[in-house]
Every structure is written in structure tokens, then in C-alpha cells.
Amino acid sequence: xxxxxxxxxxxxxxxxxxxxxxxxxxxxxxxxxxxxxxxxxxxxxxxxxxxxxxxxxxxxxxxxxxxxxxxxxxxxxxxxxxxxxxxxxxxxxxxxxxxxxxxxxxxxxxxxxxxxxxxxxxxxxxxxxxxxxxxxxxxxxxxxxxxxxxxxxxxxxxxxxxxxxxxxxxxxxxxxxxxxxxxxxxxxxxxxxxxxxxxxxxxxxxxxxxxxxxxxxxxxxxxxxxxxxxxxxxxxxxxxxxxxxxxxxxxxxxxxxxxxxxxxxxxxxxxxxxxxxxxxxxxxxxxxxxx
Numbered sequence: 637x638x639x640x641x642x643x644x645x646x647x648x649x650x651x652x653x654x655x656x657x658x659x660x661x662x663x664x665x666x667x668x669x670x671x672x673x674x675x676x677x678x679x680x681x682x683x684x685x686x687x688x689x690x691x692x693x694x695x696x697x698x699x700x701x702x703x704x705x706x707x708x709x710x711x712x713x714x715x716x717x718x719x720x721x722x723x724x725x726x727x728x729x730x731x732x733x734x735x736x737x738x739x740x741x742x743x744x745x746x747x748x749x750x751x752x753x754x755x756x757x758x759x760x761x762x763x764x765x766x767x768x769x770x771x772x773x774x775x776x777x778x779x780x781x782x783x784x785x786x787x788x789x790x791x792x793x794x795x796x797x798x799x800x801x802x803x804x805x806x807x808x809x810x811x812x813x814x815x816x817x818x819x820x821x822x823x824x825x826x827x828x829x830x831x832x833x834x835x836x837x838x839x840x841x842x843x844x845x846x847x848x849x850x851x852x853x854x855x856x857x858x859x860x861x862x863x864x865x866x867x868x869x870x871x872x873x874x875x876x877x878x879x880x881x882x883x884x885x886x887x888x889x890x891x892x893x894x895x896x897x898x899x900x901x902x903x904x905x906x907x908x909x910x911x912x913x914x915x916x917x918x919x920x921x922x923x924x925x926x927x
Contacts, residue, residue, distance in 0.1 A: 641696065648694050651736040654887045657918040658739070666691070675742055679749035686749040688713060690742060700734045706741075721748060739890045806837055812924030815916050819905025822913075824920035829858060829897045832869065838897055851901035853877040855917060857885035858897040868894065877902065880917055887918050893925060 678684035872881030
């Protein structure tokens with residue numbers, strides 16, 4: 637297998653892991669060997685009016701050389717509607733040649749469904765829905781209507797803009813709920829950051845905690861948006877868990893989060909978890925970003 641084929645295969649694996657983390661129960665593996673997947677997309681959380689299933693097949697050349705093969709399934713979707721949506725997806729592919737695009741496709745389809753729901757009937761009240769989700773404790777579904785790039789980012793940007801002048805202050809650190817599997821425990825920690833110095837001070841503060849300092853791995857990634865240069869300052873650390881930092885950063889890129897540091901601690905319990913460990917790292921990170 638040529639290096640580029642290997643890289644493409646790895647890109648596909650990373651994208652699939654990130655998407656299954658983001659969409660939870662709405663992400664379905666139809667055929668792992670044939671790389672066939674299906675994503676159920678709704679216009680809202682409660683009593684969705686508009687639902688569509690996007691089925692995709694990832695060819696060996698995706699993402700660098702071939703587009704995904706896709707099918708749009710919905711009883712209401714035909715004729716002009718189908719053509720318009722297909723054209724939008726083709727346009728996204730052309731604008732992002734060589735990139736992983738499934739997340740962009742799903743969120744674009746969701747936008748179209750939301751527009752349809754709003755134009756035909758102003759209900760359901762979106763604001764009411766998003767406030768009730770907190771009581772529901774359905775993390776997967778919170779992401780359905782509100783990708784992390786909406787409210788939490790506005791909140792993070794607000795926090796960081798408030799702290800621009802007091803750069804030296806230690807940002808507040810949030811700790812996620814731990815996930816335990818076969819005696820291994822994973823826990824994510826999150827802090828809003830706007831400078832590498834803040835990243836360093838948050839890490840130092842975390843390592844003051846004896847339990848965190850004793851973790852087998854403390855994997856982290858951060859993304860800081862530099863307004864003046866309009867670029868991202870980003871980095872990651874595997875801490876002995878090969879490729880874990882890069883995957884964590886990839887998840888943050890797909891979710892378009894910035895001005896944030898995410899650290900995932902893993903305490904190894906003596907039983908090898910295989911690829912499941914990456915799933916737990918991503919799920920911990922996603923959950924803490926949603927919270």
C-alpha cells in the first residue's frame with residue numbers, strides 16, 4: 637500500500653471516529669468493510685418535522701482524490717428539492733477539495749432542514765428546546781441541534797474576551813464526568829485560553845493535583861485564534877499514547893472550537909482496550925465541550 641493510500645485510510649478512520657463521537661446514536665455503521673455509513677439528520681430535537689438520512693460510501697481515494705458516494709433519503713425529497721440539495725453538497729466538495737467534508741455536509745443539510753421548518757411554520761420554539769435539553773441529559777442529541785461551534789463557543793469567546801487584559805489570570809478549569817471501561821478510567825478537563833502562557837499555567841495547575849499527575853497519560857490539544865493574523869495557534873501532546881493528541885486536535889478542528897484547551901487523563905487499569913481507548917478519549921472531550 638502506498639504511503640498516500642495509508643494516509644487516506646488513516647484520515648478516513650479519524651473522521652469516522654470523530655463523527656461517531658459527535659453524532660452518537662444518529663450515526664450508523666451500515667457496512668464497516670464496504671465503508672458504508674448513514675447519518676440521520678433532523679431540523680430540531682423535539683418532534684422534528686423534517687428528517688433526512690444521508691447515506692455515504694467512502695471510496696479508497698477519499699478524501700484527497702475522490703468524493704464520497706452519497707444518497708439522500710427522505711419521503712419529501714424529490715425533483716427540484718433533491719437537485720438543489722445535491723448541488724449544494726457538490727459545491728461544498730469543490731470548495732474543500734482534499735479535505736474531510738462529511739461534517740460540513742451534515743451541518744449544511746441541517747441548516748436546510750431548519751430553514752424549511754421555519755419557513756413553513758415558526759414552531760417548534762428552538763430556544764425552548766435548547767434550554768430543556770439540559771434536563772434531558774442526552775449529550776448526543778444536544779449536539780444534533782447545536783453543534784459545538786454555536787453556543788459554547790460564543791460562551792468561550794465571551795469568557796476569553798473578558799480576560800484579554802488580565803492575561804496572567806488562571807482561567808477557570810472545568811472537569812468532565814469520568815468514563816470507566818475494563819478498569820481504565822478517562823476524564824477530560826477544559827479551560828478557556830487565549831495565549832500559550834495560559835495553556836502552560838493551566839497544565840501546571842492540573843499537574844498540582846496528585847491524581848491527575850499520576851495518570852498514565854495526560855493527552856491534550858489546544859486551539860487559539862489569533863485575531864491580528866487571522867490564523868490558528870494550535871498544538872497537541874500524546875503523552876505516550878501514540879496519535880491520541882492528533883486525534884483530539886482533529887475532533888476540535890471538526891467541531892470548529894477555538895480559544896480552548898482540552899486535556900484527557902487516562903488511568904490504565906491493566907487490560908488493553910485497543911481502538912476503544914480513542915473512542916473514550918474523543919467521547920470525554922466531546923462531553924466536556926458540550927457541558
